[in-house]
Amino acid sequence: MVRLLRTELLKLRKSSIWLLIFVSPFLSLLVGLGETTAGLPEEEYWLTTYQWMSFPHAALFLPLLTGVFSAFVCRYEHVGGGWKQLAALPVSRGKLYLAKLLVVCLLIFYTQILLVAGLFSVGQWKEFQVAFPWETVAIGAFSGWLACLPLIALQMLVSVSWSSFAAPMAVNVIFTLPNILILNSETYGPYYPWAQPFLAMMPHTETESFRALHISMETLFIVILGSLMLFLFAGFTYFIRKEI
Amino acid sequence: MNDYIIETNGLTKKYGSTYVVNQVDLKVKKGEIYGFLGPNGAGKTTTIRMVLGLARPTKGSIHIFGKDMKKDKLSVLKKVGSLVEYPSYYGHLTAYENLEAVRILLDAPKSRIDEVLSIVRLTNDAKRPVKGFSLGMKQRLGIATALLGNPELLILDEPTNGLDPSGIIEIRELIKSMPKEHGITILVSSHLLSEMEQMATQVGIISKGKMIFQDSISTLRQRSSSKIRIKVSDTEAVSKKLLSWGYKVGSNENYIFVENTSDREIAEIIRKLVNHQCSIYRVEEEKKSLEQIFLELTGGEASL
Numbered sequence: 001m002v003r004l005l006r007t008e009l010l011k012l013r014k015s016s017i018w019l020l021i022f023v024s025p026f027l028s029l030l031v032g033l034g035e036t037t038a039g040l041p042e043e044e045y046w047l048t049t050y051q052w053m054s055f056p057h058a059a060l061f062l063p064l065l066t067g068v069f070s071a072f073v074c075r076y077e078h079v080g081g082g083w084k085q086l087a088a089l090p091v092s093r094g095k096l097y098l099a100k101l102l103v104v105c106l107l108i109f110y111t112q113i114l115l116v117a118g119l120f121s122v123g124q125w126k127e128f129q130v131a132f133p134w135e136t137v138a139i140g141a142f143s144g145w146l147a148c149l150p151l152i153a154l155q156m157l158v159s160v161s162w163s164s165f166a167a168p169m170a171v172n173v174i175f176t177l178p179n180i181l182i183l184n185s186e187t188y189g190p191y192y193p194w195a196q197p198f199l200a201m202m203p204h205t206e207t208e209s210f211r212a213l214h215i216s217m218e219t220l221f222i223v224i225l226g227s228l229m230l231f232l233f234a235g236f237t238y239f240i241r242k243e244i
Numbered sequence: 245m246n247d248y249i250i251e252t253n254g255l256t257k258k259y260g261s262t263y264v265v266n267q268v269d270l271k272v273k274k275g276e277i278y279g280f281l282g283p284n285g286a287g288k289t290t291t292i293r294m295v296l297g298l299a300r301p302t303k304g305s306i307h308i309f310g311k312d313m314k315k316d317k318l319s320v321l322k323k324v325g326s327l328v329e330y331p332s333y334y335g336h337l338t339a340y341e342n343l344e345a346v347r348i349l350l351d352a353p354k355s356r357i358d359e360v361l362s363i364v365r366l367t368n369d370a371k372r373p374v375k376g377f378s379l380g381m382k383q384r385l386g387i388a389t390a391l392l393g394n395p396e397l398l399i400l401d402e403p404t405n406g407l408d409p410s411g412i413i414e415i416r417e418l419i420k421s422m423p424k425e426h427g428i429t430i431l432v433s434s435h436l437l438s439e440m441e442q443m444a445t446q447v448g449i450i451s452k453g454k455m456i457f458q459d460s461i462s463t464l465r466q467r468s469s470s471k472i473r474i475k476v477s478d479t480e481a482v483s484k485k486l487l488s489w490g491y492k493v494g495s496n497e498n499y500i501f502v503e504n505t506s507d508r509e510i511a512e513i514i515r516k517l518v519n520h521q522c523s524i525y526r527v528e529e530e531k532k533s534l535e536q537i538f539l540e541l542t543g544g545e546a547s548l
Contacts, residue, residue, distance in 0.1 A: 003348050003349055003351065004349065006348050007345045007346075007348045007349055010337075010341065010344065010345050010348070011334055011337065011345055014334075014336055014337050014341060015336050076334050076335070076336065079335065080332055080333045080334050080335055081329075081330060081331070081332035081333070082332050082333075082334060084298060084328055084329075084332055085332035085346070085389070086349075087296075087297070087298050088296045088297070088298060088321060088324070088326045088328065089321060089346065089349050089350065090318045090319070090321040090322040090349075090350070091318070091349055092318060241300075243293075243298065243299045243300065244293075244298045244299070
């Protein structure tokens with residue numbers, strides 16, 4: 001398993017696609033710099049900036065990136081006949097699939113770290129005097145990452161099965177764009193997997209009985225874990241049985 | 245069990261209602277260069293993909309090194325190097341990095357990369373991205389990858405496809421040297437009989453999914469029985485005369501054919517014809533080439 005991951009990272013490092021992890025945090029950084037916090041009480045500076053920055057990032061870029069990264073780690077296998085070679089090597093297909101998934105999870109994780117770093121830089125630039133709300137922001141970024149996992153699992157399934165690069169991207173965009181509408185819906189928002197990264201990243205101000213992350217336990221178990229299990233199971237079964 | 249390196253029993257692959265591979269019993273002995281021959285689309289690649297575990301057989305069993313591929317796939321694949329159809333590569337990586345990506349998975353020593361690079365003579369191009377390689381270089385890189393894990397069995401599907409003549413000779417010499425120097429068993433497929441003639445020790449010929457011949461190359465050669473054809477002034481009269489003398493001859497408009505004869509008998513026939521004032525223009529031996537046998541076996545649909 002470790003060897004599979006090392007191979008995947010070697011292949012990834014030499015392609016330029018991993019640089020995309022910088023794009024969304026950078027754009028969010030610009031959003032953060034552009035927004036004004038004037039007129040707000042000083043203790044809300046950080047969280048308001050965080051919310052401004054998270055909006056384009058989590059509602060749009062994050063779901064899109066899951067698709068781009070998944071499609072890409074499969075892309076170079078499709079193009080050069082790599083699946084065939086890997087399948088004829090003494091590695092189990094299940095582990096190979098898992099390695100691909102983990103690499104994408106890792107990339108999204110770095111993206112989240114960079115977003116937090118971006119937020120921190122914005123605050124430094126604007127010379128916020130209050131302390132950085134580490135807990136809220138870290139939990140938000142982590143919840144956002146968690147909410148991306150089902151999307152990664154689905155995108156991986158789509159990317160493995162279609163050798164074209166455009167097809168998985170189309171699926172990705174088709175499901176991500178309605179986010180803008182669905183996010184505003186109290187009824188559908190909590191059940192739409194593509195809306196979860198955003199919902200998870202938003203800190204909840206209202207007092208609720210129990211919230212481990214920024215997600216209600218209900219959403220966590222039913223929507224996120226449920227869809228993750230479904231997509232993972234479908235992906236594994238498909239890939240292990242696939243004729244290469 | 246026995247000394248077969250690869251042994252399949254009743255191997256069958258069905259796509260929809262067509263049998264792409266039908267009841268194939270492939271038997272490859274240790275140290276052989278087994279030439280797997282057949283016209284395009286006969287089922288060679290599908291058979292090889294099943295042997296490597298890339299595709300699932302509809303029916304039948306595969307044993308490699310005496311182990312069942314269904315159960316011991318990973319331990320078998322550790323000792324197998326392969327190149328299927330076209331070479332696999334990552335265009336954005338250099339030749340060296342391509343090998344490194346596979347080496348990590350095989351857990352082979354790092355020095356092995358330089359060894360295989362020098363075997364296929366790519367040492368000088370090792371640091372170049374593979375997307376700029378010619379097909380021949382990619383093919384050589386593919387063979388290098390197959391050799392990386394010091395395999396006991398090498399499976400090469402159409403390794404000379406798309407190569408220029410000097411590349412073909414190079415790969416052929418490489419393949420021929422392998423069983424001698426490293427004791428490797430090789431299964432190599434091709435649709436070119438002429439190519440196999442020059443390196444294979446055993447041949448299996450597959451056509452329309454069925455194995456129609458499997459034996460040593462010398463047995464295949466023995467099938468190329470020869471006949472003597474004689475051109476004379478008056479073919480019809482002479483052939484009647486020969487038949488009346490009790491010789492089994494055939495004829496067409498131009499020639500008289502004498503099959504399976506001894507030198508003595510031929511001499512006798514000629515002497516008699518000369519004594520009967522026939523003008524003999526030519527006495528020739530007509531040998532069936534392996535290609536003709538191949539065409540006969542595969543029912544003429546071969547692309548040679």
